[in-house]
Amino acid sequence: xxxxxxxxxxxxxxxxxxxxxxxxxxxxxxxASLRHDGLRALRALGRRRKEExxxxxxxxxxxxxxxxxxxxxxxxxxxxxLLKVMTGIYPATNGRVRIHGTLAPLIELGAAFNPELTxxxxxxxxxxxxxxxxxxxxxxFDEIVDFSGIREFLNVPVKNYSSGMFIRLAFSIIIxxxxxxxxxxxxxxxxxEAFQKKSFEKILSFRERGAAIVLVSHxxxxxxRIAGRAAVxxxxxxxxxxxxxEAVAHYRKFLLEGExxxxxxxGRESSPALLQNSRRWGDRRVEITSVVFVGxxxxxxxxxxxxxxxxxxxxxxxxxxxxxxxxxxxxxxxxAYQMLVYGPNTLEAEGISAAPQDxxxxxxxxxxxxxxxxxxxxxxxxxASVYDPTLSIAHDHHDQMYGFHVDDSGAKEFGCxxxxxxxGIEPD
Amino acid sequence: MRKMRDTFKELFSYGDLLVNLALSELKLRYxxxxxxxxxxxxxxxxxxLILAAVFSLIIRxxxxxxxxxxxxxxxxxxxxxxxxxxxxxxxxxxQHLIRKVFIPKLVFPLSSVLARYVDHAALFxxxxxxxxxxxxxxxxxxxxxxxxxxxxxxxxxxxxxxxxVAYVRLRDVQQIVAVVFQALFYATPILYPLDVLPExxxxxxxxxxxxxxxxxxxxxVYRGAFPxxxxxxxxxxxxxxxLVLGYVLFVRNEKAFVFHLx
Numbered sequence: 180x181x182x183x184x185x186x187x188x189x190x191x192x193x194x195x196x197x198x199x200x201x202x203x204x205x206x207x208x209x210x211a212s213l214r215h216d217g218l219r220a221l222r223a224l225g226r227r228r229k230e231e232x233x234x235x236x237x238x239x240x241x242x243x244x245x246x247x248x249x250x251x252x253x254x255x256x257x258x259x260x261l262l263k264v265m266t267g268i269y270p271a272t273n274g275r276v277r278i279h280g281t282l283a284p285l286i287e288l289g290a291a292f293n294p295e296l297t298x299x300x301x302x303x304x305x306x307x308x309x310x311x312x313x314x315x316x317x318x319x320f321d322e323i324v325d326f327s328g329i330r331e332f333l334n335v336p337v338k339n340y341s342s343g344m345f346i347r348l349a350f351s352i353i354i355x356x357x358x359x360x361x362x363x364x365x366x367x368x369x370x371x372e373a374f375q376k377k378s379f380e381k382i383l384s385f386r387e388r389g390a391a392i393v394l395v396s397h398x399x400x401x402x403x404r405i406a407g408r409a410a411v412x413x414x415x416x417x418x419x420x421x422x423x424x425e426a427v428a429h430y431r432k433f434l435l436e437g438e439x440x441x442x443x444x445x446g447r448e449s450s451p452a453l454l455q456n457s458r459r460w461g462d463r464r465v466e467i468t469s470v471v472f473v474g475x476x477x478x479x480x481x482x483x484x485x486x487x488x489x490x491x492x493x494x495x496x497x498x499x500x501x502x503x504x505x506x507x508x509x510x511x512x513x514x515a516y517q518m519l520v521y522g523p524n525t526l527e528a529e530g531i532s533a534a535p536q537d538x539x540x541x542x543x544x545x546x547x548x549x550x551x552x553x554x555x556x557x558x559x560x561x562x563a564s565v566y567d568p569t570l571s572i573a574h575d576h577h578d579q580m581y582g583f584h585v586d587d588s589g590a591k592e593f594g595c596x597x598x599x600x601x602x603g604i605e606p607d
Numbered sequence: 608m609r610k611m612r613d614t615f616k617e618l619f620s621y622g623d624l625l626v627n628l629a630l631s632e633l634k635l636r637y638x639x640x641x642x643x644x645x646x647x648x649x650x651x652x653x654x655x656l657i658l659a660a661v662f663s664l665i666i667r668x669x670x671x672x673x674x675x676x677x678x679x680x681x682x683x684x685x686x687x688x689x690x691x692x693x694x695x696x697x698x699x700x701x702q703h704l705i706r707k708v709f710i711p712k713l714v715f716p717l718s719s720v721l722a723r724y725v726d727h728a729a730l731f732x733x734x735x736x737x738x739x740x741x742x743x744x745x746x747x748x749x750x751x752x753x754x755x756x757x758x759x760x761x762x763x764x765x766x767x768x769x770x771x772v773a774y775v776r777l778r779d780v781q782q783i784v785a786v787v788f789q790a791l792f793y794a795t796p797i798l799y800p801l802d803v804l805p806e807x808x809x810x811x812x813x814x815x816x817x818x819x820x821x822x823x824x825x826x827x828v829y830r831g832a833f834p835x836x837x838x839x840x841x842x843x844x845x846x847x848x849x850l851v852l853g854y855v856l857f858v859r860n861e862k863a864f865v866f867h868l869x
Contacts, residue, residue, distance in 0.1 A: 204866065267709035270862040282709075290707030295635050304631060307623035308708055 249409030280359030694767035744831025765849025
């Protein structure tokens with residue numbers, strides 16, 4: 180596995196994985212220690228432990244220069260591990276990983292920083308971690324500082340930076356060294372909206388110069404919109420590889436078929452993380468079968484404008500008995516930085532949950548209508564759920580499984596939500 | 608062989624990082640302290656002076672020019688002991704980096720050992736000053752000192768590589784290393800000349816590898832003569848063996864490090 184920059188060659192794949200598998204040995208919750216294990220600790224050193232977990236298995240893919248490649252999959256599916264195998268952080272247990280070109284991993288931003296060193300010192304340190312020659316760092320220094328907007332804090336140790344400044348600096352450093360392969364793991368929760376936009380454009384500009392971009396995201400709409408091809412990972416295996424739109428459609432189908440729960444039921448093969456973080460849970464006595472966003476014309480879309488008509492349609496199938504009370508549907512709108520904007524439900528809504536006793540139709544569509552969308556530009560996550568009337572038993576909860584985008588309308592207001600208000604002025 | 612060449616090529620491309628890591632270690636240690644880098648000199652100086660006072664005023668050995676005898680031995684000892692104890696932890700101390708970015712792991716012990724040897728320059732400053740004060744013999748044999756320094760460097764690097772691998776697997780290693788060094792301090796003729804011991808004890812001490820390093824420095828600095836070939840050959844052999852063994856063990860194990868760190 181050569182990591183040295185090769186002469187640029189477009190016929191070669193930027194990233195090639197052949198039959199890659201990676202095995203983690205589960206168990207030792209702590210490293211062996213003489214105090215706890217006595218001399219057994221010494222024997223433990225030589226012994227192969229039996230509990231193993233394949234985080235990735237038989238992965239075959241080639242990513243070409245100039246390609247935007249998306250990776251989707253549930254929690255614990257192996258997305259982040261895949262990126263870490265590409266960078267070399269995790270050695271492949273079997274198979275081969277080949278990289279042609281300089282890598283810019285936007286994975287654990289700021290991981291390379293020494294918190295005690297100043298911003299300026301960290302620019303040089305991070306640069307050298309990514310093997311950027313010193314003079315190249317000097318040449319680019321001002322651009323990096325300007326892009327990250329931390330000039331006044333250059334001589335302050337980064338441990339005193341706000342998390343936004345920290346991430347902005349980390350991002351700017353990596354992005355300024357002409358990478359040929361960019362690996363991105365949910366990076367668009369970086370900094371504020373303006374910075375997100377700026378960095379996104381910067382990354383796209385690399386592609387025009389022939390860089391390969393590997394993008395891991397839960398934001399399926401983003402993947403469908405900008406990636407050419409995408410892979411769906413499921414429990415460490417490549418479940419689908421093909422055009423991004425189709426990959427996303429496949430993955431949505433997976434989700435609706437309850438991939439998460441099946442993995443938990445099948446027990447051994449799933450990671451503990453999957454159990455805790457599965458994004459779908461509930462007893463499925465009422466099941467949400469699809470969630471679609473539509474505009475005023477009733478046609479599905481994932482992109483809206485501030486002030487526009489917005490509607491989410493939750494199709495469901497109910498297996499409740501005729502005597503049972505109506506369930507409560509709920510939705511939640513969440514920003515890309517995991518801030519809950521609004522989480523209404525139908526508990527008090529007449530005609531749905533609060534209506535007289537007539538039972539819920541066994542199939543139907545619940546419509547959540549916002550006549551004038553008060554959200555500003557950005558990516559939003561969307562949860563849909565259905566609970567029993569006491570709100571204590573989940574029938575089906577889809578946690579942040581959907582997303583939509585609000586386009587920049589050029590408004591000169593700031594924030595994520597428009598609050599009805601008026602201004603006044605009076606002489607004192 | 609080819610693999611080894613690739614490893615070196617890769618390591619070489621991380622040269623700037625090596626220097627940066629060593630520099631930040633040096634820079635950060637004294638940030639916020641009034642005397643700063645001066646402590647690097649003062650700390651061993653006080654240690655040397657205390658030992659010199661105890662062993663020339665309270666417990667006495669029949670040794671001519673005891674201060675230089677002691678200092679030459681101690682400088683050699685400290686170069687190895689301080690380096691190895693700190694560099695043993697170098698991989699584990701950088702576990703946050705190893706889990707999050709790709710860096711050839713050799714960079715960590717190497718930069719740690721380099722930083723220590725920059726510090727050790729202070730030991731030599733002290734040694735040279737005291738050689739002047741106590742009229743140590745300044746002879747042609749001093750030309751061998753750079754080579755002996757190199758042997759110290761190679762030996763402590765090799766030992767650090769070995770122990771860093773062990774420490775990743777078993778966290779008791781650092782404590783064990785500290786205790787073993789404490790014992791070795793007395794089992795090395797630093798405070799006393801070898802010939803005060805009974806014959807059979809002397810034979811035991813010849814099994815202590817550090818003896819050869821202490822002696823190799825003491826010959827030119829204290830006695831003003833080239834070290835005997837037996838000492839030079841032994842020290843060279845030990846340094847080479849430690850490096851080869853440490854390097855091979857390290858390279859064989861470095862891929863698995865990430866699974867043992869948190």
